[in-house]
Amino acid sequence: MRIDPNKCVACANCVPVCPMGAIHIDSGLGRATVDEDACVECFTCYRGMSKEHLNPRMVRAVRKVARFLRFRFDPEPDICPTDAITPQELAWPRIVRRAFSDPRVPHESTGIHGRGTAEVKTNDVTGRVRAGEAGFVIEFGRPGVGARFRDIQRVTTALADLGVEFEQNNPVTSLMRDVPRGLIREDILDEKVLSAIVEIKTQVENVPAVLGAVAKVRREVDTVISLGVSTRCDPEGKDPLRALLAREGYPAYRGKTNLGLGAATAAAEVRDGG
Amino acid sequence: MTNTLHRYSDHYAVEPAAEPRPVRDDYIVFAMASQGINDDDLVEKYRAFLRLALRHNPINIGDATKGGWLRPRNDLNPTTHWARAHDADPQAVISGIDGPTTVAAVFDNYEAMKAFVEDVKAAQLGISINISAPMDDAERCCKDVGIVRHSVEYSLGFQGHVEKLPDSTTLELSTMCGHGMIAADFAKKMIDWVKENRRTPEEAAGYMARFCSCGVFNTTRARRILNRARGVKG
Numbered sequence: 001m002r003i004d005p006n007k008c009v010a011c012a013n014c015v016p017v018c019p020m021g022a023i024h025i026d027s028g029l030g031r032a033t034v035d036e037d038a039c040v041e042c043f044t045c046y047r048g049m050s051k052e053h054l055n056p057r058m059v060r061a062v063r064k065v066a067r068f069l070r071f072r073f074d075p076e077p078d079i080c081p082t083d084a085i086t087p088q089e090l091a092w093p094r095i096v097r098r099a100f101s102d103p104r105v106p107h108e109s110t111g112i113h114g115r116g117t118a119e120v121k122t123n124d125v126t127g128r129v130r131a132g133e134a135g136f137v138i139e140f141g142r143p144g145v146g147a148r149f150r151d152i153q154r155v156t157t158a159l160a161d162l163g164v165e166f167e168q169n170n171p172v173t174s175l176m177r178d179v180p181r182g183l184i185r186e187d188i189l190d191e192k193v194l195s196a197i198v199e200i201k202t203q204v205e206n207v208p209a210v211l212g213a214v215a216k217v218r219r220e221v222d223t224v225i226s227l228g229v230s231t232r233c234d235p236e237g238k239d240p241l242r243a244l245l246a247r248e249g250y251p252a253y254r255g256k257t258n259l260g261l262g263a264a265t266a267a268a269e270v271r272d273g274g
Numbered sequence: 275m276t277n278t279l280h281r282y283s284d285h286y287a288v289e290p291a292a293e294p295r296p297v298r299d300d301y302i303v304f305a306m307a308s309q310g311i312n313d314d315d316l317v318e319k320y321r322a323f324l325r326l327a328l329r330h331n332p333i334n335i336g337d338a339t340k341g342g343w344l345r346p347r348n349d350l351n352p353t354t355h356w357a358r359a360h361d362a363d364p365q366a367v368i369s370g371i372d373g374p375t376t377v378a379a380v381f382d383n384y385e386a387m388k389a390f391v392e393d394v395k396a397a398q399l400g401i402s403i404n405i406s407a408p409m410d411d412a413e414r415c416c417k418d419v420g421i422v423r424h425s426v427e428y429s430l431g432f433q434g435h436v437e438k439l440p441d442s443t444t445l446e447l448s449t450m451c452g453h454g455m456i457a458a459d460f461a462k463k464m465i466d467w468v469k470e471n472r473r474t475p476e477e478a479a480g481y482m483a484r485f486c487s488c489g490v491f492n493t494t495r496a497r498r499i500l501n502r503a504r505g506v507k508g
Binding site: 015016017018019020021042044047048049050051052053054074075076077078079083103104118119120121122123124125126129135137139141142143144145194195211214215218219221222223224225226227228229230231232233235236237239241242245250251252253254255256257258259260261262263264265 | 277278279280281282283285286290294297304306307308311312314338339346347348349350351352354355358376391394395398399400401402403404405406407408409412413416421422423424425426427428429430431432433434435436438439440445448449452453454455456457458459460462463464467472473481484485487488
């Protein structure tokens with residue numbers, strides 16, 4: 001992302017809206033500037049801010065007078081007054097940043113908007129996680145820290161050592177050069193993203209081992225990790241995870257519950273009978 | 275995509291409180307069709323889902339590809355600073371659905387969520403429906419409505435270099451957009467502006483909601499958090 005210096009009036013509205021803190025006012029230029037290494041191409045500034053189309057010279061003149069008089073004024077905080085934020089055409093490998101950071105960009109590997117698959121949200125019709133299995137979503141960089149693939153690889157290799165199954169239709173898996181070893185393509189290892197989700201599947205009894213493997217390496221990665229774990233309920237609606245997670249000392253306060261109201265209407269095969 | 279899974283509350287504090295405050299005003303119900311399985315006529319199914327939601331006074335509805343009922347605009351002018359419309363536009367969300375997406379409705383009380391789930395069950399839309407909420411409340415809702423839970427997914431919170439995270443009040447606000455589109459610095463700015471009486475909690479919640487790219491930001495909960503931050507019980 002770039003900020004057009006011919007349009008920018010250094011109002012600084014865009015500075016706090018950047019989830020990565022990648023924008024600052026360059027005191028020499030007197031314009032907002034994007035730190036390209038910190039920017040993850042999430043498009044929050046471009047898409048999230050409303051836009052006016054004021055004349056930059058006029059706005060700068062008004063601001064100069066207000067500043068001279070030490071006036072404090074209250075502009076709307078979510079507006080770029082001169083429409084100065086300008087997307088750039090992205091090339092490989094930088095384009096990976098946007099694919100993992102802008103939720104409006106669908107991944108080619110999943111066909112859905114976002115950073116992972118549908119997990120158990122459509123489990124009632126896909127049967128992705130079956131009885132006795134556990135699906136993990138291990139998310140890096142969220143909330144608001146960002147992550148580089150080199151750090152993500154530190155965890156994927158640790159998980160690979162456990163023999164877990166990486167979700168095939170997951171964007172991170174699609175960028176692995178050696179899935180059984182959890183190795184990610186060399187040319188993107190230094191790319192930074194807002195968040196990336198690794199998805200694996202294992203047996204419920206292996207959940208403590210996976211939690212332990214992540215816990216072992218979590219301080220070796222320069223980011224934060226958000227963990228989610230899912231399973232199929234039994235015919236009475238009970239699940240084996242809650243008690244297990246309590247025993248392991250993990251909070252399980254909030255989550256998602258698939259109500260099982262989905263039904264296959266096409267000629268698709270439903271793997272576990274819904 | 276885990277856009278509503280990791281909404282921060284006391285339960286996920288690095289050093290959890292002995293008695294974490296329950297969250298009683300944040301319930302999301304969302305619908306998702308699956309390609310090649312039940313995505314025939316999906317636009318009408320999604321629209322029907324959101325129309326049903328409007329009967330139960332949601333506090334936000336959203337389309338993951340276009341946003342919630344408060345959205346940024348590209349056509350503002352200088353008078354905006356004095357007369358900006360902060361009204362929600364649910365019909366724009368519904369009519370704007372035009373293809374594969376996820377749609378969501380956010381409620382600020384259990385009874386509204388439960389009544390909506392009853393309606394959705396009766397409507398037999400045939401697409402996957404999920405509740406994203408405190409797990410006990412979701413389970414209670416299923417029992418009340420006569421639904422057997424199919425699958426569950428638990429948020430286990432945050433780990434790693436958690437010292438990089440902002441303070442808990444900021445996190446409560448910023449994680450209500452799970453895609454991370456509400457920057458911690460912006461949430462902090464809104465907290466400060468409310469404390470300085472430069473904006474009302476309602477206005478500050480609206481500014482943040484516009485950044486949420488799929489419409490799951492909870493403005494009621496945000497107002498409560500902002501009021502708490504300025505010392506007002508809400």
